[in-house]
Amino acid sequence: MTIRRALITIAIIAAYAVIMPSTAARAGLFGPSTEELANELNSILEAVESGGATEANIAKLEKYIRSNPKGEFTDEALIEIAVIYTEQKDFFKASLAYKTLIERFPGSKYKTDSIYGLGLSEYRKGNLKEARAVLESFLQVKEAKIQQKVKANHLLKTISSVEAAVDDKAEQPSVAAILPLSGKYSTYGEKALRGILLAAGIYGKTGAPEAVSYDVKVFDTETGTAQNPNYVAETVASVAKNTSVTGIVGPLLSRDAEPMAIAANKASIPALILSQKEGITKHGPYVLRNFITPAAQTSALAEHATTALGKKTFVILYPDTPLGKEMATSFTKEINARGANIVAQTAYLPDTKDFSDILLALFKIKTETKLEGRRRISEFTAGVKADAIFIPDGYEAIAQIAPFLAYYNLKKIQMLGTNGWNSEELIKLSGQYVEGAVIVDGYFAESQRKGATDFATLFETAYGYKPGIIEAEAYDSTLALTRAATAGPEREKILKAILSSASVEGSAGTIRFDKNGESIKEMFILKIKDGKITEASKSAKKTP
Numbered sequence: 001m002t003i004r005r006a007l008i009t010i011a012i013i014a015a016y017a018v019i020m021p022s023t024a025a026r027a028g029l030f031g032p033s034t035e036e037l038a039n040e041l042n043s044i045l046e047a048v049e050s051g052g053a054t055e056a057n058i059a060k061l062e063k064y065i066r067s068n069p070k071g072e073f074t075d076e077a078l079i080e081i082a083v084i085y086t087e088q089k090d091f092f093k094a095s096l097a098y099k100t101l102i103e104r105f106p107g108s109k110y111k112t113d114s115i116y117g118l119g120l121s122e123y124r125k126g127n128l129k130e131a132r133a134v135l136e137s138f139l140q141v142k143e144a145k146i147q148q149k150v151k152a153n154h155l156l157k158t159i160s161s162v163e164a165a166v167d168d169k170a171e172q173p174s175v176a177a178i179l180p181l182s183g184k185y186s187t188y189g190e191k192a193l194r195g196i197l198l199a200a201g202i203y204g205k206t207g208a209p210e211a212v213s214y215d216v217k218v219f220d221t222e223t224g225t226a227q228n229p230n231y232v233a234e235t236v237a238s239v240a241k242n243t244s245v246t247g248i249v250g251p252l253l254s255r256d257a258e259p260m261a262i263a264a265n266k267a268s269i270p271a272l273i274l275s276q277k278e279g280i281t282k283h284g285p286y287v288l289r290n291f292i293t294p295a296a297q298t299s300a301l302a303e304h305a306t307t308a309l310g311k312k313t314f315v316i317l318y319p320d321t322p323l324g325k326e327m328a329t330s331f332t333k334e335i336n337a338r339g340a341n342i343v344a345q346t347a348y349l350p351d352t353k354d355f356s357d358i359l360l361a362l363f364k365i366k367t368e369t370k371l372e373g374r375r376r377i378s379e380f381t382a383g384v385k386a387d388a389i390f391i392p393d394g395y396e397a398i399a400q401i402a403p404f405l406a407y408y409n410l411k412k413i414q415m416l417g418t419n420g421w422n423s424e425e426l427i428k429l430s431g432q433y434v435e436g437a438v439i440v441d442g443y444f445a446e447s448q449r450k451g452a453t454d455f456a457t458l459f460e461t462a463y464g465y466k467p468g469i470i471e472a473e474a475y476d477s478t479l480a481l482t483r484a485a486t487a488g489p490e491r492e493k494i495l496k497a498i499l500s501s502a503s504v505e506g507s508a509g510t511i512r513f514d515k516n517g518e519s520i521k522e523m524f525i526l527k528i529k530d531g532k533i534t535e536a537s538k539s540a541k542k543t544p
Contacts, residue, residue, distance in 0.1 A: 034072055040064065041073050045080065053084045065100075075101050075108040082117055089464040092190065095121035112141050116148045123155060124464050125190070126197050132159050173485055174215035175200055175478055176239045178232065178250035178260065183222040188252050188470055192274060193218065194463055195474030196249055199482060214482055217245065221256050232256045233263040240267035246485040246494055249477045250274055252470070261287040270484075270495050272477035274470075278326065281517035286495060288517040290477040292442035292469060294327045294392075297418050300523035301390070301440040302334035304536075305416055308525075309438070311387040314416075315362060316345035317401070319393050327392030327418065344384045350397075355404040365408055380409045388414035395426035402433035414438065419469060427531055437528045438536060443472035443507050444524040447535050452524075455507040467507075476506035476519075 032040070041064060048057045061081045068074050082097035098118035102111055119134035135152045138144060144152075177196045179189035193216075201213035217239065224231035232251065236259075239245050247270035251260055257275035264271035265284030273280050273289045281287050305311045314335055318324040324347065332342050346362045348355065359365065364383030369376055389405070391398060398421055405413065415437035422441045426434060445456045445466040455475060459467040467475075483504050484497035504511045508521045527536035 075105040079110040091121040091124040181220040191470040192474035195471040199478035232259040236263035240269040290519040298330040320347040394420035399429035439526040472507035
């Protein structure tokens, strides 16, 4: 048992020992007694110690905290889960746990550690002002450990140097980040913001041109739109009046993409859209898109499947959603263009769990039942023969579908997926059923490509975790914008520089844009091999 967990356990036992039996008995009338709460938490902590911070053990801690929001030992549970999230580098959840402990238990002996932990978490999230305020308050705590105060002082010096680089002066060049930073999409907005901050040079000379650091003006589409339906368009118009703003990066939601595109083109300010919304760049020359699109994915995947894998016949199984339909249509077009054939395709409702009837109909499967002794054995024969199956959905759906393919003796068919498959959760949920599957994505942190490895190293150094596609696309977009801004302050020159540049190295390699404002970059072809997602090919056709 670690020293920290041992101390927490001792604290639980000691606290319970001083409580009168009558108090425990009275507590039992209205809910769990103090003894029961102590034993429950002690059991959870022992499970964490012996089995590690598994999803199940974390869920138990979270349930304990929810069930006992101001309980006798809930501060011990909060500090435990906060430290776990910090070790896992999930600084958003860690920050929430530290804040909860500080607010609910102002007299807790873990309050001092929580203040320092909160300051560190806010810093790693990129919230520099919040981190400074928390760390400065930490230095005023008499009970704070000398070692922690030294670390806090060092962190404050780092924050000071960063803040000096982004001092809000009128002449300092800046980028406007317009993203969903509250509500149910905030996680995605925060991911994009971290990529933008990194490329803007907030954490040193990582992305911005040498000797230049860009201010980042941040706008929350969720809070703003809730108060004003025209928030996005009005924000773009307002931002465009500030001559120090070189361009805009965002939004993420399709709902906001069109208002931004229209307003940006009207104001003649470059906007790099982070959205899959179809036809978004048609709103004018100042509207560019740097985000993984259905066309980019299906083109790269079709090229790899027909050329590298030699597949000739395909079936498509897609969710009955606008994106699913678009993916199916695009993949059909790309396969036919390469002389291969789609021999069958069908849709399914997004919430489907049982794919028996769907697969039986799609592959025209015939069932033959035989007796082997007293056992009835079903044998399945597919009337539709295909080399590969394309399923443009997320990993949760694939985890439902893959076992059915194996059950109906379709184990040898090559499975092809989009970037929604690219998650370690797919391996955990599906195991051997997805072995050999091929996936396309716009970024892969484990890639050996120089641009990908350089970005992954920079990002992990700054934030403490490996980036994904959203962080990468936001980084690349900001990088393209800041590099082009060296052409001159006039936005027309910046736009021309973006469109003509072929020398900016981003997370996927060279970044460039076609005449329609769509980014052109190399897709990553991945393969599930030996239970791991690996890079299947170092080169795939460059696709818009």
